[in-house]
Each structure stands twice: as structure tokens, then as C-alpha cells.
Amino acid sequence: MKPEAKPIAGTKAKHKPDSGPIVSSAHLVSAQSAEMSEFEFGLIVAGNAFHRWVVHCMAAAGLKDLTPLDVLVLHHVTHRARDKRLADICFIMNVEDTHLVNYALKKLQNLGVVASQKNGKEVTYAATDTGRAYVQRYREIRESCLIDALNADDALNRDIGELARLLRVLSGMYDQAARSAASL
16 A cells, blocks of 8 residues: 655645535535536536527627627527517517627617617517628538537437426526515
8 A cells, every 4th residue: 555645744635626516605505405506517507608608609700799689699599580679689689788788789770780660669680681691601600610519419409498497487587586686
């Protein structure tokens, strides 16, 4: 048997990491659901990676200096080739701060990828031909860099679909918890 190495003065001894949950905020780990803290950490890391991805993918498609929200708003405005109202965009994207989406729409209009149209008192937004071309190029890059690299089989695609369903369920739980916390 090898003797255990003693730490050098002024340093910490190396030890095996415990097999506890991987979290960003250990003080929030609940005895009832450490898994929720693990999920939240995974969501933080995945959310940031996703935001970085959409910005880089759109830059590769030719539209640089956009925020993640700008990119997502452009995708939603392009979705199903239907004009969208600000309130509808915010509702579908679950964004409470309408001024953030409004700012993104103005920025996208200035870039010529989104156009607005007044219908009575309402303003609607739609992707321009230029915007649709950028979105199409984004799709091609996404297929090449992300989807092809995924090497998804039917089982993995089912898992991804189940994860998407769980995220929708959890978003409802977080929304309800936010309403409860706001009433305290």
C-alpha cells in the first residue's frame, strides 16, 4: 500500500470529489429535491450555451452583433410566415418585459430583416425577404453544425422530445412559483 501523500504547507489536500449533486448554489439544495438544484444548474449552463450558439450561428449566417433575444425574435417573427403583434411575440416567447422585445424589433427593423405594418390601432411585424434569407442560411448552418453532429437516432430524438415536454411543464411550475412569490 502506498502511504497517503501529505499536503504541502499552505495548500489544501486533494480529495476525491463527493458524488453529491452538481449545483451552482449548494445553499439552495433541498433535502426534498436535490435534483431540482441539479436541473437549475443544468438549465443555467445549457441556457448560456444555447444563447452563445444562436448568436454565433446567426453571425455565421451573416447577421452580426445581435443578442440572443434579437435572434430568437427574428426566428419567431419568421415562424409560419404570419404577421405577429408585439403582445403575441412576448406571450409565445414567455417574455414579460415587452420593452426588451420592442427594442429587438426596432433593431431588426433598422437592419432591414423585419418590417412593421399598421393595421388600425395595431402594429404587426413580419420578416422581410432579407430576414427570411438570413433565417434560411441559419437553418443550413444549424443542420451542418448542430443537427449532423448530434447523430440522433430514434431513441435520442424521443429523449429530446420528452425533455422538451418536461421543460414546458417546469416552465409552468416556475411561472406559478413566481406568481406566488410576487404575492408575498
